[in-house]
Amino acid sequence: MSVIDPAAPTPAHAPEPGTPQRRPRARRYLMCPPRFFEVGYAINPWMDPGLPVDVAAANAQWEGLRQVYLDLGHEVEVIEPEPGLPDMVFAANGALVIGDRALGASFAHAERRPEAAAHRRKLEGTSGITTFVTPDHVNEGEGDFLVVGNTVLAGTGFRTRPPAHQQVEEVFGLPVISLTLVDPRYYHLDTALAVLDDQTVAYYPEAFDADGKAMLKTMFPDALIATEADAAVLGLNAVSDNYHVLLPTAAVALADQLRERGYQPVPVDLSELLKAGGSVKCCTMELHQHRSRPVAH
Numbered sequence: 001m002s003v004i005d006p007a008a009p010t011p012a013h014a015p016e017p018g019t020p021q022r023r024p025r026a027r028r029y030l031m032c033p034p035r036f037f038e039v040g041y042a043i044n045p046w047m048d049p050g051l052p053v054d055v056a057a058a059n060a061q062w063e064g065l066r067q068v069y070l071d072l073g074h075e076v077e078v079i080e081p082e083p084g085l086p087d088m089v090f091a092a093n094g095a096l097v098i099g100d101r102a103l104g105a106s107f108a109h110a111e112r113r114p115e116a117a118a119h120r121r122k123l124e125g126t127s128g129i130t131t132f133v134t135p136d137h138v139n140e141g142e143g144d145f146l147v148v149g150n151t152v153l154a155g156t157g158f159r160t161r162p163p164a165h166q167q168v169e170e171v172f173g174l175p176v177i178s179l180t181l182v183d184p185r186y187y188h189l190d191t192a193l194a195v196l197d198d199q200t201v202a203y204y205p206e207a208f209d210a211d212g213k214a215m216l217k218t219m220f221p222d223a224l225i226a227t228e229a230d231a232a233v234l235g236l237n238a239v240s241d242n243y244h245v246l247l248p249t250a251a252v253a254l255a256d257q258l259r260e261r262g263y264q265p266v267p268v269d270l271s272e273l274l275k276a277g278g279s280v281k282c283c284t285m286e287l288h289q290h291r292s293r294p295v296a297h
């Protein structure tokens with residue numbers, strides 16, 4: 001499959017006059033093919049171990065996502081999957097990487113714990129990463145840590161523990177904003193909130209407790225607010241390069257909202273992986289470039 005840099009938005013969806021032209025920024029991602037994918041246990045409400053999965057279809061859909069990134073000019077590193085670790089396809093959970101540092105994951109559930117070592121080995125051998133920090137607390141990497149500009153939004157409530165938020169602040173020297181998730185369907189921050197650019201997010205307020213809702217409203221007064229229907233197809237499990245926003249095909253209203261705001265939605269079908277409770281962002285660990293460190297003179 002190939003993706004073209006999509007044509008200019010149609011007049012019906014033209015950005016508001018005065019909306020600055022958004023430009024994609026080159027990204028570097030890490031992905032893991034779902035070669036050993038299955039739903040053999042249930043650690044979130046999306047998972048039904050009785051439900052058959054089509055591994056070939058899952059691999060084809062995953063390959064489609066990888067191809068979209070490549071067609072858009074992004075770099076994709078691949079980590080080899082391991083038998084017995086069916087959720088390894090959700091590479092976002094393996095670590096948080098910003099600049100030359102990685103903070104390893106420590107999974108909440110025993111079923112996923114061995115993934116952390118595989119990610120450690122991969123990241124220690126990845127160019128550009130010089131420091132790998134061992135996690136002191138349970139954290140599920142970029143499932144619960146989302147970088148917005150020079151701030152890290154950090155989820156808790158189901159997986160990542162609050163002291164891990166503190167460790168992120170210490171390791172990366174960036175301010176961390178803790179947000180508590182309250183709906184088990186939205187068990188990771190990246191199921192309820194998508195980062196669109198350095199100052200814009202889209203989110204589903206009902207996934208957060210009262211403090212979280214208030215914090216998000218204050219921090220992001222211009223945020224896109226997702227509908228319940230879009231949240232319920234994991235529409236917010238999206239990846240943006242500042243202009244193109246890859247999101248699940250079923251999130252149609254969100255795609256319209258994005259177009260109105262001058263982004264280019266790129267729908268991707270990952271329906272097989274949704275059976276394990278994951279979609280675009282879950283499959284994608286971004287190896288973030290560090291933008292806050294002062295440039296040496």
Ligand code: ARG
Pocket residue numbers: 043044047087090092093112142143144188190191276277278279281282283
């Ligand atoms: N089955 C996986 C789990 O429950 C899905 C992980 C999805 N990843 C994510 N970044 N939200 O852990």
